[in-house]
Amino acid sequence: MPVATASQTIGPYWHLIEHAEMADLTRFGPGEEMGERITVTGRITDGAGAPVSDAAVEIWQASPPPDDRFPGYGRCATDGEGRFRFVTLRPEPVPGLGNQTQAPHLSIVLLARGLMTALRTRLYFAGEALNETDPLLASIEDPAERATLVAQPAGPGTWTLDIRLQGEGETVFLEV
Amino acid sequence: MSDPVPFRPFVAGTQPPLDHAAYGSTHLRHPKRALRRLPQTVSETTGPHFAPALFPAIGDLTKQAAGAPLGERIIVGGRVTDEDGRPVPNTMIEVWQANAAGRYAHPRDTHDAPADPNFPGEGRVFTDADGHYRFVSIKPGAYPWRNHHNAWRPVHIHFSLFGSGFAQRLITQMYFPGDPLLALDPIYHGVADAGARDRLVSRFDLDLTEPEWALGYRFDIVLRGRGATPFEDGGHH
Numbered sequence: 001m002p003v004a005t006a007s008q009t010i011g012p013y014w015h016l017i018e019h020a021e022m023a024d025l026t027r028f029g030p031g032e033e034m035g036e037r038i039t040v041t042g043r044i045t046d047g048a049g050a051p052v053s054d055a056a057v058e059i060w061q062a063s064p065p066p067d068d069r070f071p072g073y074g075r076c077a078t079d080g081e082g083r084f085r086f087v088t089l090r091p092e093p094v095p096g097l098g099n100q101t102q103a104p105h106l107s108i109v110l111l112a113r114g115l116m117t118a119l120r121t122r123l124y125f126a127g128e129a130l131n132e133t134d135p136l137l138a139s140i141e142d143p144a145e146r147a148t149l150v151a152q153p154a155g156p157g158t159w160t161l162d163i164r165l166q167g168e169g170e171t172v173f174l175e176v
Numbered sequence: 177m178s179d180p181v182p183f184r185p186f187v188a189g190t191q192p193p194l195d196h197a198a199y200g201s202t203h204l205r206h207p208k209r210a211l212r213r214l215p216q217t218v219s220e221t222t223g224p225h226f227a228p229a230l231f232p233a234i235g236d237l238t239k240q241a242a243g244a245p246l247g248e249r250i251i252v253g254g255r256v257t258d259e260d261g262r263p264v265p266n267t268m269i270e271v272w273q274a275n276a277a278g279r280y281a282h283p284r285d286t287h288d289a290p291a292d293p294n295f296p297g298e299g300r301v302f303t304d305a306d307g308h309y310r311f312v313s314i315k316p317g318a319y320p321w322r323n324h325h326n327a328w329r330p331v332h333i334h335f336s337l338f339g340s341g342f343a344q345r346l347i348t349q350m351y352f353p354g355d356p357l358l359a360l361d362p363i364y365h366g367v368a369d370a371g372a373r374d375r376l377v378s379r380f381d382l383d384l385t386e387p388e389w390a391l392g393y394r395f396d397i398v399l400r401g402r403g404a405t406p407f408e409d410g411g412h413h
Contacts, residue, residue, distance in 0.1 A: 002257060002258075006372045008348045008364075010334070010347045012282075013272070015282060016298045046204040060342040094218050097215055109342070113201050114200075114202045116363065120214075135215075139212075175214065176216055
């Protein structure tokens with residue numbers, strides 16, 4: 001049986017494949033009926049609190065259903081301050097396992113120098129009633145840890161979530 | 177609605193850890209807490225699709241500028257399958273690499289080696305219906321990095337693949353056979369399993385080689401398989 005190829009770091013020079021427009025998931029002109037346009041921002045810091053300025057941040061969302069006008073996937077380079085910024089459509093709830101329902105969320109993959117495999121996490125939206133019963137959020141007992149997955153409003157249609165790779169306030173990272 | 181079929185866990189030792197003492201950049205970037213196991217849902221088992229119309233192929237990295245880049249022309253090809261041996265068709269592969277002198281067309285690369293205005297170093301190809309891919313490039317050069325005294329990266333080409341579900345997302349590096357730097361490289365040696373390391377090394381391939389034109393290197397890529405393996409019994413050992 002073949003075995004999955006090993007991951008290696010994306011390194012500091014991945015920007016050779018960077019296309020800044022990929023951070024705008026609405027660039028193909030999805031109709032208004034497909035969902036609310038939102039901006040998602042955040043800042044990534046390391047175990048010393050220093051900005052992670054060479055990361056690739058990727059998002060994937062199964063909702064609204066991706067099609068020719070909405071790719072569901074975005075990639076953004078962090079800037080000198082470790083910041084990323086996506087424009088996308090607000091996701092709807094999606095099915096969980098069994099008869100469960102998952103609260104609206106984005107899947108996040110972080111790739112960077114120093115990460116030999118992708119780091120995975122999620123971004124949920126504060127104030128969403130379904131957060132209370134979301135299988136992942138509900139499984140995290142410590143409210144402070146749970147909060148590392150929940151973006152806060154930061155102006156009209158704008159949400160922000162900082163990501164800490166290590167140490168105090170460390171983001172909950174996922175093994176899938 | 178029935179649950180989506182999840183991708184299998186990785187075989188132990190075949191993937192590098194997040195914390196690897198010999199690779200300095202991991203020290204402040206690896207989480208200290210254990211990763212939290214997330215049963216795969218539709219968010220993990222589905223993934224992006226890239227249409228060649230929107231992401232045009234760049235299958236010849238030597239023809240992206242007015243002139244020809246310096247260096248040894250090469251052909252890289254192989255097949256993308258999953259762990260069950262099934263081809264992964266029509267999937268996008270992104271590649272990027274240093275020029276023949278070991279320098280990236282990147283503002284942060286300050287290595288004292290000549291830039292090559294004829295080599296941007298970006299490629300993008302799609303697998304065919306049977307999982308095969310192929311691109312033309314130049315052989316990249318080795319370059320120093322500051323991880324430790326006299327540290328040099330082995331010659332490599334970066335690969336990015338998406339597969340059919342976001343849990344299959346793979347970033348890796350293809351190395352070249354016979355490179356003496358492999359034995360010294362902490363990133364390559366971050367993979368504990370010797371067989372898994374060896375599979376990151378391409379093979380010289382005379383069938384891919386074109387007479388009077390370019391050497392060929394074969395690099396096959398395997399993405400995670402879906403569902404139970406035949407020898408899995410649900411963990412009731």
